[in-house]
Amino acid sequence: MSVYPRAIKANFVFSLFLGFARDVLGITEKNIAFAASICSDDINSIELPLTKMIGPFVLGGLDGFPFVGQTGIEAFSHHVPDEGMAFIFFGPHVGVGDGGEVGTIKRPGMASRTACCGSASAALEHVIAGSDPCYDPELDFQQKAIFDILKAHAPELKLLAMPARFVRATELIYDASHDRMRELLKHLDLQGKMAVVAGGTLINEDDAKGSLISLNSLSTYGFKSFGRFDGSKAEGTVNLMSDFKHYAKNELLNVLAAIEPVSDRG
Numbered sequence: 203m204s205v206y207p208r209a210i211k212a213n214f215v216f217s218l219f220l221g222f223a224r225d226v227l228g229i230t231e232k233n234i235a236f237a238a239s240i241c242s243d244d245i246n247s248i249e250l251p252l253t254k255m256i257g258p259f260v261l262g263g264l265d266g267f268p269f270v271g272q273t274g275i276e277a278f279s280h281h282v283p284d285e286g287m288a289f290i291f292f293g294p295h296v297g298v299g300d301g302g303e304v305g306t307i308k309r310p311g312m313a314s315r316t317a318c319c320g321s322a323s324a325a326l327e328h329v330i331a332g333s334d335p336c337y338d339p340e341l342d343f344q345q346k347a348i349f350d351i352l353k354a355h356a357p358e359l360k361l362l363a364m365p366a367r368f369v370r371a372t373e374l375i376y377d378a379s380h381d382r383m384r385e386l387l388k389h390l391d392l393q394g395k396m397a398v399v400a401g402g403t404l405i406n407e408d409d410a411k412g413s414l415i416s417l418n419s420l421s422t423y424g425f426k427s428f429g430r431f432d433g434s435k436a437e438g439t440v441n442l443m444s445d446f447k448h449y450a451k452n453e454l455l456n457v458l459a460a461i462e463p464v465s466d467r468g
Protein backbone atom coordinates (compact mmCIF):
# COMPACT_ATOMS: atom_id res chain seq x y z
CA MET A 203 0.00 0.00 0.00
CA SER A 204 1.82 3.11 -1.24
CA VAL A 205 0.54 5.62 1.36
CA TYR A 206 1.12 3.21 4.26
CA PRO A 207 3.99 1.00 3.06
CA ARG A 208 4.33 -0.69 6.49
CA ALA A 209 0.67 -1.69 6.72
CA ILE A 210 -0.15 -5.38 6.99
CA LYS A 211 -3.46 -7.22 7.40
CA ALA A 212 -4.94 -6.69 10.87
CA ASN A 213 -5.76 -10.41 11.20
CA PHE A 214 -2.10 -11.22 10.63
CA VAL A 215 -0.87 -8.62 13.15
CA PHE A 216 -3.27 -9.98 15.80
CA SER A 217 -2.33 -13.57 15.06
CA LEU A 218 1.39 -12.77 15.40
CA PHE A 219 0.75 -10.81 18.59
CA LEU A 220 -1.24 -13.65 20.15
CA GLY A 221 1.59 -16.06 19.30
CA PHE A 222 4.06 -13.63 20.85
CA ALA A 223 1.92 -13.35 23.99
CA ARG A 224 1.78 -17.14 24.27
CA ASP A 225 5.40 -18.01 23.41
CA VAL A 226 7.30 -15.01 24.78
CA LEU A 227 5.10 -13.52 27.51
CA GLY A 228 3.58 -16.85 28.58
CA ILE A 229 -0.07 -15.72 28.39
CA THR A 230 -2.75 -17.70 26.58
CA GLU A 231 -5.27 -15.96 24.31
CA LYS A 232 -8.30 -16.63 26.53
CA ASN A 233 -6.50 -15.01 29.48
CA ILE A 234 -6.07 -11.70 27.69
CA ALA A 235 -8.51 -8.87 28.40
CA PHE A 236 -8.62 -6.79 25.22
CA ALA A 237 -9.46 -3.09 25.02
CA ALA A 238 -9.80 -1.28 21.71
CA SER A 239 -9.50 2.46 21.35
CA ILE A 240 -10.69 2.64 17.76
CA CYS A 241 -13.35 4.74 16.01
CA SER A 242 -17.02 3.90 16.58
CA ASP A 243 -17.40 3.54 12.77
CA ASP A 244 -19.35 0.34 11.94
CA ILE A 245 -16.68 -0.64 9.38
CA ASN A 246 -14.23 -1.15 12.26
CA SER A 247 -16.67 -3.46 14.06
CA ILE A 248 -17.09 -5.53 10.90
CA GLU A 249 -13.35 -5.78 10.39
CA LEU A 250 -12.09 -6.34 13.95
CA PRO A 251 -10.24 -9.69 13.93
CA LEU A 252 -12.10 -12.53 15.68
CA THR A 253 -10.10 -13.95 18.57
CA LYS A 254 -10.65 -15.79 21.87
CA MET A 255 -9.58 -12.71 23.86
CA ILE A 256 -12.06 -11.28 26.36
CA GLY A 257 -13.52 -8.15 24.86
CA PRO A 258 -13.15 -5.73 23.39
CA PHE A 259 -13.74 -3.19 26.11
CA VAL A 260 -14.44 -0.14 23.96
CA LEU A 261 -12.22 2.78 24.95
CA GLY A 262 -12.63 4.79 21.80
CA GLY A 263 -15.15 7.13 20.38
CA LEU A 264 -14.72 9.24 17.28
CA ASP A 265 -11.50 8.45 15.41
CA GLY A 266 -10.28 6.19 18.21
CA PHE A 267 -9.46 8.89 20.74
CA PRO A 268 -9.72 7.26 24.21
CA PHE A 269 -12.81 9.19 25.26
CA VAL A 270 -13.80 6.80 28.09
CA GLY A 271 -11.19 8.54 30.21
CA GLN A 272 -9.82 7.63 33.61
CA THR A 273 -12.96 5.87 34.86
CA GLY A 274 -13.18 3.74 31.71
CA ILE A 275 -9.58 2.57 31.73
CA GLU A 276 -9.70 1.90 35.46
CA ALA A 277 -12.84 -0.22 35.01
CA PHE A 278 -11.22 -2.17 32.18
CA SER A 279 -8.14 -2.89 34.30
CA HIS A 280 -10.37 -4.59 36.89
CA HIS A 281 -11.48 -7.16 34.28
CA VAL A 282 -8.10 -8.82 33.64
CA PRO A 283 -8.11 -12.60 34.37
CA ASP A 284 -6.11 -13.77 37.42
CA GLU A 285 -3.44 -15.47 35.31
CA GLY A 286 -3.73 -13.04 32.43
CA MET A 287 -2.84 -9.67 31.09
CA ALA A 288 -4.40 -6.61 29.50
CA PHE A 289 -3.91 -5.82 25.84
CA ILE A 290 -4.84 -2.39 24.53
CA PHE A 291 -4.82 -1.37 20.88
CA PHE A 292 -5.31 2.30 20.10
CA GLY A 293 -5.18 4.37 16.96
CA PRO A 294 -7.10 6.43 14.43
CA HIS A 295 -8.43 4.91 11.21
CA VAL A 296 -8.33 6.01 7.61
CA GLY A 297 -9.91 4.70 4.43
CA VAL A 298 -7.62 3.96 1.51
CA GLY A 299 -9.44 3.03 -1.70
CA ASP A 300 -8.46 0.64 -4.48
CA GLY A 301 -7.49 3.65 -6.59
CA GLY A 302 -5.29 5.06 -3.83
CA GLU A 303 -7.97 7.51 -2.55
CA VAL A 304 -7.14 8.55 1.04
CA GLY A 305 -9.91 9.49 3.46
CA THR A 306 -12.81 7.74 1.74
CA ILE A 307 -13.99 4.16 1.21
CA LYS A 308 -16.67 2.31 -0.70
CA ARG A 309 -18.85 0.77 1.99
CA PRO A 310 -20.87 -2.47 1.70
CA GLY A 311 -24.03 -1.92 -0.37
CA MET A 312 -23.13 1.65 -1.36
CA ALA A 313 -22.12 2.81 -4.83
CA SER A 314 -20.76 6.18 -3.74
CA ARG A 315 -17.66 6.75 -1.63
CA THR A 316 -18.04 8.08 1.92
CA ALA A 317 -15.59 9.74 4.31
CA CYS A 318 -13.44 7.49 6.49
CA CYS A 319 -12.74 8.63 9.12
CA GLY A 320 -15.81 10.85 8.73
CA SER A 321 -15.06 12.64 12.00
CA ALA A 322 -11.51 13.56 10.93
CA SER A 323 -12.73 14.52 7.47
CA ALA A 324 -15.43 16.89 8.78
CA ALA A 325 -13.05 18.47 11.30
CA LEU A 326 -10.34 18.88 8.67
CA GLU A 327 -12.74 20.61 6.26
CA HIS A 328 -13.52 23.27 8.87
CA VAL A 329 -9.85 23.69 9.79
CA ILE A 330 -8.84 24.23 6.15
CA ALA A 331 -11.77 26.60 5.52
CA GLY A 332 -10.97 28.48 8.74
CA SER A 333 -14.63 28.15 9.72
CA ASP A 334 -15.92 27.65 13.24
CA PRO A 335 -18.30 24.67 13.34
CA CYS A 336 -19.71 25.80 16.73
CA TYR A 337 -19.99 22.21 17.97
CA ASP A 338 -22.39 21.93 20.89
CA PRO A 339 -20.16 21.11 23.89
CA GLU A 340 -22.71 18.62 25.21
CA LEU A 341 -24.27 17.17 22.06
CA ASP A 342 -21.03 16.99 20.09
CA PHE A 343 -18.16 16.99 22.57
CA GLN A 344 -16.21 14.18 20.89
CA GLN A 345 -16.24 15.92 17.51
CA LYS A 346 -15.20 19.16 19.18
CA ALA A 347 -12.18 17.36 20.67
CA ILE A 348 -11.12 15.98 17.25
CA PHE A 349 -11.59 19.44 15.70
CA ASP A 350 -9.49 21.06 18.46
CA ILE A 351 -6.64 18.56 17.87
CA LEU A 352 -6.48 19.47 14.18
CA LYS A 353 -7.16 23.19 14.65
CA ALA A 354 -3.97 23.48 16.73
CA HIS A 355 -2.05 22.50 13.58
CA ALA A 356 -4.04 24.54 11.04
CA PRO A 357 -1.06 26.39 9.44
CA GLU A 358 0.81 23.13 8.78
CA LEU A 359 -2.29 21.33 7.44
CA LYS A 360 -3.18 24.24 5.11
CA LEU A 361 0.27 24.03 3.48
CA LEU A 362 -0.26 20.37 2.53
CA ALA A 363 -2.16 19.07 -0.50
CA MET A 364 -4.32 15.96 -0.46
CA PRO A 365 -3.65 13.12 0.22
CA ALA A 366 -0.67 14.22 2.37
CA ARG A 367 -3.01 16.53 4.32
CA PHE A 368 -5.30 13.67 5.38
CA VAL A 369 -2.33 11.43 6.22
CA ARG A 370 -0.86 14.18 8.41
CA ALA A 371 -4.23 14.85 10.10
CA THR A 372 -4.42 11.14 10.94
CA GLU A 373 -0.88 11.25 12.37
CA LEU A 374 -1.81 14.25 14.53
CA ILE A 375 -4.83 12.40 15.91
CA TYR A 376 -2.58 9.40 16.57
CA ASP A 377 -0.08 11.56 18.50
CA ALA A 378 -2.86 13.17 20.56
CA SER A 379 -4.38 9.75 21.30
CA HIS A 380 -0.95 8.41 22.31
CA ASP A 381 -0.36 11.35 24.67
CA ARG A 382 -3.78 10.85 26.24
CA MET A 383 -3.23 7.10 26.48
CA ARG A 384 0.06 7.65 28.37
CA GLU A 385 -1.86 9.79 30.88
CA LEU A 386 -4.67 7.27 31.22
CA LEU A 387 -2.27 4.33 31.67
CA LYS A 388 -1.20 5.88 34.97
CA HIS A 389 -4.68 4.98 36.19
CA LEU A 390 -4.56 1.28 35.30
CA ASP A 391 -5.17 -0.74 38.45
CA LEU A 392 -3.56 -4.03 37.42
CA GLN A 393 -2.89 -5.57 40.83
CA GLY A 394 0.39 -7.13 39.75
CA LYS A 395 -0.70 -8.05 36.23
CA MET A 396 0.83 -6.78 33.02
CA ALA A 397 -0.56 -4.61 30.24
CA VAL A 398 0.71 -4.54 26.68
CA VAL A 399 -0.20 -1.46 24.69
CA ALA A 400 -0.06 -1.34 20.89
CA GLY A 401 -0.51 1.83 18.87
CA GLY A 402 -0.99 2.10 15.15
CA THR A 403 -3.07 3.38 12.29
CA LEU A 404 -6.00 1.23 11.26
CA ILE A 405 -6.55 1.29 7.50
CA ASN A 406 -9.90 0.39 5.95
CA GLU A 407 -10.11 -0.77 2.34
CA ASP A 408 -12.93 -0.59 -0.21
CA ASP A 409 -15.84 -3.07 0.04
CA ALA A 410 -14.94 -4.24 3.58
CA LYS A 411 -12.04 -6.32 2.31
CA GLY A 412 -10.57 -6.23 5.79
CA SER A 413 -8.49 -3.73 7.66
CA LEU A 414 -4.73 -3.30 7.82
CA ILE A 415 -2.54 -2.01 10.63
CA SER A 416 0.52 0.18 10.35
CA LEU A 417 2.04 -0.55 13.78
CA ASN A 418 3.84 2.35 15.46
CA SER A 419 4.49 1.17 18.99
CA LEU A 420 4.28 -1.90 21.21
CA SER A 421 5.23 -1.71 24.85
CA THR A 422 4.44 -3.12 28.26
CA TYR A 423 2.98 -1.07 31.01
CA GLY A 424 2.65 -2.29 34.55
CA PHE A 425 4.30 -5.19 36.28
CA LYS A 426 6.71 -7.21 34.18
CA SER A 427 6.01 -10.44 36.01
CA PHE A 428 5.50 -12.94 33.20
CA GLY A 429 7.60 -14.93 30.78
CA ARG A 430 11.04 -13.50 30.23
CA PHE A 431 10.28 -10.78 32.76
CA ASP A 432 10.06 -13.27 35.63
CA GLY A 433 11.84 -12.01 38.68
CA SER A 434 11.55 -8.39 37.67
CA LYS A 435 8.69 -6.81 39.52
CA ALA A 436 9.59 -3.22 38.75
CA GLU A 437 6.76 -1.16 37.37
CA GLY A 438 7.33 0.72 34.16
CA THR A 439 7.42 0.61 30.41
CA VAL A 440 9.42 -1.75 28.23
CA ASN A 441 9.56 -1.28 24.47
CA LEU A 442 8.59 -4.65 22.96
CA MET A 443 8.90 -3.69 19.30
CA SER A 444 12.29 -5.32 18.64
CA ASP A 445 11.27 -8.51 20.54
CA PHE A 446 8.04 -8.63 18.52
CA LYS A 447 9.87 -8.13 15.21
CA HIS A 448 12.34 -10.87 16.13
CA TYR A 449 9.46 -13.24 16.99
CA ALA A 450 7.58 -12.38 13.77
CA LYS A 451 10.70 -12.94 11.66
CA ASN A 452 11.26 -16.40 13.14
CA GLU A 453 7.59 -17.31 12.64
CA LEU A 454 7.78 -16.30 8.98
CA LEU A 455 11.03 -18.23 8.47
CA ASN A 456 9.33 -21.31 9.97
CA VAL A 457 6.41 -20.90 7.55
CA LEU A 458 8.81 -20.53 4.61
CA ALA A 459 10.74 -23.63 5.67
CA ALA A 460 7.48 -25.59 5.95
CA ILE A 461 6.34 -24.75 2.42
CA GLU A 462 9.73 -25.15 0.80
CA PRO A 463 9.73 -28.20 -1.52
CA VAL A 464 11.75 -31.08 -0.03
CA SER A 465 13.95 -31.21 -3.16
CA ASP A 466 15.03 -27.58 -2.55
CA ARG A 467 16.42 -28.33 0.91
CA GLY A 468 19.80 -29.44 -0.39
Ligand SMILES: [Zn+2]
Binds near residue numbers: 241243295
Ligand atom coordinates in the same frame (compact mmCIF):
# COMPACT_ATOMS: atom_id res chain seq x y z
ZN1 LIG B 1 -14.06 7.27 12.11
